[in-house]
Amino acid sequence: MIALLWLPPDAAALDLQLESVLTAGRFDFTRKTADVADAPPPFNNRLSGSTEHYDVWMGPDDVAEVPLLHFFSYSLYVRSKASPAQVTRFAFQGRSIGAFDDQMADVRFHVIDGALTETDTITLPIFGFVPDVIVSSHQPEDANDVFLATEHDVPIPITNELKNMAVTITGASAASNDAALWKPIEVRNGVAPFAPFLLRSGASDASTLKIHLDPRTSHAFGTALFRGRAKFDDIINVTLTCKTLGRDQKPVTIPVRVQFVPWPPILLMITFIGAIVGWLLLLLAKAKRESWTERLRILGSGIAVALLIEVFGMAMVLGKSELKVLDFTLDPFQMPTAALVGVLAGIAGYKSRDLLLSISQMEIFRLGGGKKSDATA
Amino acid sequence: MLLVAQLRFQPAALTTLASGELAMLDTRNGVAKLSSSNAVTHLINGFGAYSASGFAEVGNGEFLVTQEMRFKSSATLIRLARFNTSGSRSSEWVLPPGGALAGIVVDPVTRTAYCTDSQTNAVYRLAIDNPKATYAVVTRMPEAGNLGPIALDVPRRRLLIGDVQKGAIVSVGMDDRKIITLDARTVAEPVAIAADTKNDRVFIADASARRIWCGNLSKWKLQPFNVAQKLGFPIGLAIARDGSLWVADAKQNVVYRFDTRDGRTLQIVKP
Numbered sequence: 001m002i003a004l005l006w007l008p009p010d011a012a013a014l015d016l017q018l019e020s021v022l023t024a025g026r027f028d029f030t031r032k033t034a035d036v037a038d039a040p041p042p043f044n045n046r047l048s049g050s051t052e053h054y055d056v057w058m059g060p061d062d063v064a065e066v067p068l069l070h071f072f073s074y075s076l077y078v079r080s081k082a083s084p085a086q087v088t089r090f091a092f093q094g095r096s097i098g099a100f101d102d103q104m105a106d107v108r109f110h111v112i113d114g115a116l117t118e119t120d121t122i123t124l125p126i127f128g129f130v131p132d133v134i135v136s137s138h139q140p141e142d143a144n145d146v147f148l149a150t151e152h153d154v155p156i157p158i159t160n161e162l163k164n165m166a167v168t169i170t171g172a173s174a175a176s177n178d179a180a181l182w183k184p185i186e187v188r189n190g191v192a193p194f195a196p197f198l199l200r201s202g203a204s205d206a207s208t209l210k211i212h213l214d215p216r217t218s219h220a221f222g223t224a225l226f227r228g229r230a231k232f233d234d235i236i237n238v239t240l241t242c243k244t245l246g247r248d249q250k251p252v253t254i255p256v257r258v259q260f261v262p263w264p265p266i267l268l269m270i271t272f273i274g275a276i277v278g279w280l281l282l283l284l285a286k287a288k289r290e291s292w293t294e295r296l297r298i299l300g301s302g303i304a305v306a307l308l309i310e311v312f313g314m315a316m317v318l319g320k321s322e323l324k325v326l327d328f329t330l331d332p333f334q335m336p337t338a339a340l341v342g343v344l345a346g347i348a349g350y351k352s353r354d355l356l357l358s359i360s361q362m363e364i365f366r367l368g369g370g371k372k373s374d375a376t377a
Numbered sequence: 378m379l380l381v382a383q384l385r386f387q388p389a390a391l392t393t394l395a396s397g398e399l400a401m402l403d404t405r406n407g408v409a410k411l412s413s414s415n416a417v418t419h420l421i422n423g424f425g426a427y428s429a430s431g432f433a434e435v436g437n438g439e440f441l442v443t444q445e446m447r448f449k450s451s452a453t454l455i456r457l458a459r460f461n462t463s464g465s466r467s468s469e470w471v472l473p474p475g476g477a478l479a480g481i482v483v484d485p486v487t488r489t490a491y492c493t494d495s496q497t498n499a500v501y502r503l504a505i506d507n508p509k510a511t512y513a514v515v516t517r518m519p520e521a522g523n524l525g526p527i528a529l530d531v532p533r534r535r536l537l538i539g540d541v542q543k544g545a546i547v548s549v550g551m552d553d554r555k556i557i558t559l560d561a562r563t564v565a566e567p568v569a570i571a572a573d574t575k576n577d578r579v580f581i582a583d584a585s586a587r588r589i590w591c592g593n594l595s596k597w598k599l600q601p602f603n604v605a606q607k608l609g610f611p612i613g614l615a616i617a618r619d620g621s622l623w624v625a626d627a628k629q630n631v632v633y634r635f636d637t638r639d640g641r642t643l644q645i646v647k648p
Contacts, residue, residue, distance in 0.1 A: 091585030
């Protein structure tokens with residue numbers, strides 16, 4: 001009846017009916033109004049259906065949730081193929097009964113024009129009584145590893161939990177529980193800055209979304225050193241804004257646990273072991289003739305120098321400098337560097353011994369003793 | 378683990394505060410008010426896991442909000458919550474399972490709240506100053522589609538209620554509980570009703586028809602209220618103190634204030 005109030009006389013006979021959809025629950029359509037569409041959306045192949053004489057379609061913005069009153073509002077457009085310029089808009093109210101996932105469903109429709117009734121199906125979004133968790137992220141059981149002094153991209157795997165409806169990730173941001181640990185955190189699409197992208201029905205994507213982490217090494221070092229019994233050093237909350245047809249944009253926050261690797265004392269241990277390995281190599285190649293006392297002295301010197309270099313390197317990086325060897329920038333906070341330092345210092349056992357001797361004979365270390373010996377004299 | 382954060386404010390229901398300022402309800406993000414200097418201030422910062430479907434001012438800066446929390450696995454939690462002036466929930470009245478509170482209006486004289494139930498199509502009455510009060514059924518309308526908005530017509534001692542699904546407006550006597558169908562043909566989808574008892578007028582937001590109807594409270598003859606703006610999805614109405622009409626448009630996410638004499642746009646608020 002309402003339709004008759006709004007339609008011009010020549011269009012008053014046209015009617016559109018949508019049948020209910022049965023899924024895990026039920027979704028009912030109630031036709032509310034019909035009027036002449038002044039600015040209909042362009043016809044599209046995705047949300048459309050056709051009978052012999054009529055096209056029926058909907059624009060992607062023509063469905064909206066009305067949370068205030070627990071229904072969904074639809075606008076569908078019908079045009080006669082014979083006179084496509086004249087478009088009639090039909091407003092429907094959609095209500096769900098029962099809980100089911102939001103989905104695209106084939107909805108049977110009837111175009112009624114006087115005595116003529118034509119029937120076909122149109123694919124429309126329908127919605128469950130309870131809004132779904134639309135995007136999830138399977139995070140590894142262990143925290144993601146991040147090097148203490150190196151930029152790192154952590155992939156954020158995401159899954160569209162809707163098996164029959166695409167979701168658009170329209171926005172992304174990331175915030176740390178401890179902002180002092182990081183330079184500004186970026187969310188990226190691979191290596192490029194973030195841009196909205198579509199996640200198809202039920203699809204998973206483990207590689208597109210990444211957070212780019214660049215630690216502030218001094219804070220990270222302190223946090224990692226005094227981690228205690230916690231299995232992570234920080235939580236980065238990645239907030240994605242997700243949009244599906246008909247629903248409001250919805251933020252989904254994914255907590256990403258990270259830990260700094262390796263644990264700093266481990267590095268010193270690795271340097272220590274590296275120095276022993278280097279010393280063994282030295283024994284095989286050169287130090288066979290030395291007495292065991294001398295050999296152990298060389299070992300001790302190698303270990304001491306290795307540890308000194310490693311700690312000095314760490315201090316340099318913490319002081320925002322770089323540790324360079326032959327034009328190669330070395331990160332003393334990584335295990336290979338720590339091992340390399342140890343091995344080299346071990347191999348250069350004689351040099352290490354001489355270096356320690358020269359250090360011990362430096363004026364700064366002889367100052368107190370020198371005065372004392374003068375007094376004795 | 379998934380956490381939900383806040384998004385932008387989307388006004389749905391509207392009401393005019395005793396101070397004359399406009400209050401706006403966002404079903405998820407809380408309540409905000411528009412001060413006389415046009416500043417938007419949040420009064421209630423979000424409803425947590427609940428979503429709101431209606432609200433009314435108690436009279437002293439406090440609000441009553443109808444709320445629900447839906448679960449896939451169990452019954453929906455429905456309650457009427459009272460929020461104090463600092464925006465904290467001070468009391469609540471839980472509705473027994475099976476219903477779904479929609480609209481709410483408060484009679485400031487008797488300190489009684491009237492709520493519609495869109496699931497059972499009942500109208501409830503609740504003494505708002507009694508935290509232990511229970512919902513008393515004013516009437517049930519089994520033949521209705523889905524009851525939604527509710528307004529108070531104090532001079533005629535009646536409630537005006539919209540049936541959102543069937544497109545009808547009914548009145549329910551506050552004393553005699555008599556039900557009268559006022560309109561079942563004109564309005565297609567009545568989502569908001571604003572009664573201006575001072576000027577004997579009523580305004581009804583017809584969402585799917587994208588228009589506002591106005592009429593006379595005593596004679597009840599509705600006619601289109603033509604406004605200067607093209608409306609996308611009018612969802613909320615409130616009568617301003619000066620007699621002008623506030624209209625929340627859910628599609629455009631704006632609130633308009635119209636001159637009720639000629640439909641001229643007096644103000645546009647974009648929260």
